[in-house]
Amino acid sequence: MKSIRWGIIGLGKIAHKFASDLLLIEDCNLIAVGSSDTNRAKKFANKYNVRESFGSYMTFFDNAKVDIVYVASLNPNHMELTIASLNSGIAVLCEKPLALNSIQVNAMISKAKEKKLFLMEALWTRFNPVFEQSLNWINQGFLGKLRYINASFSFYGLDKGDKSRLFDLKKGGGTLLDIGIYPLFLAYKLLGMPNDIKVCGHLTKGGVDEQLAIILDFDNALALLYSSFAHNEDMRATIAGEDGEIYIDSRWHESSNIALVKNKEKESKNFDFIGVGYSYEIIEANNCLREGKLESSKWSHKNTTDLMFLMDAIRKEIGVVYPNE
Ligand SMILES: NC(=O)c1ccc[n+]([C@@H]2O[C@H](COP(=O)([O-])OP(=O)(O)OC[C@H]3O[C@@H](n4cnc5c(N)ncnc54)[C@H](OP(=O)(O)O)[C@@H]3O)[C@@H](O)[C@H]2O)c1
CATH class of the missing domain: 3.30.360.10 (Dihydrodipicolinate Reductase; domain 2)
Known part of the structure; x- marks a missing residue:
């Protein structure tokens, strides 16, 4: 089975919980993290044994060799970071709410369709x-x-x-x-x-x-x-x-x-439960990527838009x- 290479950007509270769960899932690896703060990125990478850490989002997008990135920054940053990830050729699992409003959500989904890349809102309860x-x-x-x-x-x-x-x-x-x-x-x-x-x-x-x-x-x-x-x-x-x-x-x-x-x-x-429960959305994203899906049928773009x-x-x-x- 293809091992999925994960990255995380926005290394706050939820990113830690997500990383702990990610380590419990087979056939995927957390290989790169990015933060607006170099020390935070290094500390996070050390804690979870992550190969590469980047002290800016731009260096992450330019260098990280990941299949998918988990966007765990604050709500107003979801759109910009998701679109930048997609523009760099990286699929996205973005924290809930996908963005602040429908205009932003539509822009993100349009970009994912344009780039033919997977995008899903991390509405973890759906997968539990x-x-x-x-x-x-x-x-x-x-x-x-x-x-x-x-x-x-x-x-x-x-x-x-x-x-x-x-x-x-x-x-x-x-x-x-x-x-x-x-x-x-x-x-x-x-x-x-x-x-x-x-x-x-x-x-x-x-x-x-x-x-x-x-x-x-x-x-x-x-x-x-x-x-x-x-x-x-x-x-x-x-x-x-x-x-x-x-x-x-x-x-x-x-x-x-x-x-x-x-x-x-x-x-x-x-x-x-596997871990604290974020594992199930990770498994869904892994399965979608392996099957070449651009969205999950369990929590689709239409669901997020609605x-x-x-x-x-x-x-x-x-x-x-x-x-x-
Ligand atoms: N699924 C869940 O159960 C769950 C639970 C809690 C939160 N969430 C969602 O996860 C996202 C992050 O929540 P969180 O509780 O992890 O947030 P947090 O710890 O307060 O911050 C997360 C990250 O946001 C970035 N950030 C950007 N601008 C910032 C600013 N002005 N002040 C502080 N941080 C800033 C930082 O990333 P850098 O490391 O790059 O600097 C920070 O590490 C939110 O969208 C929230 O809705 C989901």
Whole structure:
């Protein structure tokens, strides 16, 4: 089997978790990393035994002999770095959200098509075994007609300060793009595009959403979604149909426990995770590259485009506007 050569650029918190998981996957290697800071790149490379480190993105693009790069920089940098990677002939797995808005997402997808290179948004929950299991039960008809989804994502982050990427508009902050994207993904992937969206959001003085409630209205189904940086909570997800329900244990977006309740009987499943769970999106990207695919059928360009369309619409309702929009 062809071994896939990986690179990572943007060496912050998530890049470390991703690198640890990448090392657990067979038939692929992390061979180059790039950062805006030479020392950070060297330290990262030493920690994960990476052959080459580059102290600027430009030197990475010019020299790294990789098949694919994982873009793990802040949201406002996703478009520029992804397009630069594609222009250098390197396929891309880019962190979620793929970009700040639909205009940027469209530019990135157009470039991937033009260069005939693989591009995928790193929406890791999509590939986790628990989500695959929920699809499996739903596709087998165990829930009957889907009527209701309830999912949220919250944590207490008010002590992180205005300069944190979560609260800084210039860094693409706000709950929707950071964590609200997960409940939105769940409802969209299971119910499709809604007919209507109702939104209520509380913004910080800096203009990002710190609490957000969303109702999605579908034909004969409703989704209640929520995200917040203002408190912790139990993050269980409910997927209910006329004939049964699925409950995903907290924290549902990274859970390894899921249950189907039907006819008053409960079937629970527990999955062993490879690493912390980023492994499954890595395996999907590896498979796509080996098969010469330009996009994943599990999380396609259309899926990313739809999700970003919904996020644009929600932000318009609550008045979150990023610089230069
Ligand atoms: N999938 C998940 O579970 C998950 C979890 C957390 C975050 N994320 C996503 O991952 C991305 C990065 O999040 P993170 O938590 O890893 O962020 P982070 O640690 O704060 O920063 C990541 C990197 O962004 C680059 N950067 C560029 N401009 C910067 C600036 N002005 N200030 C600070 N850093 C800057 C730096 O890369 P250099 O090393 O090149 O300088 C930094 O190392 C975001 O898009 C976020 O949505 C995903």
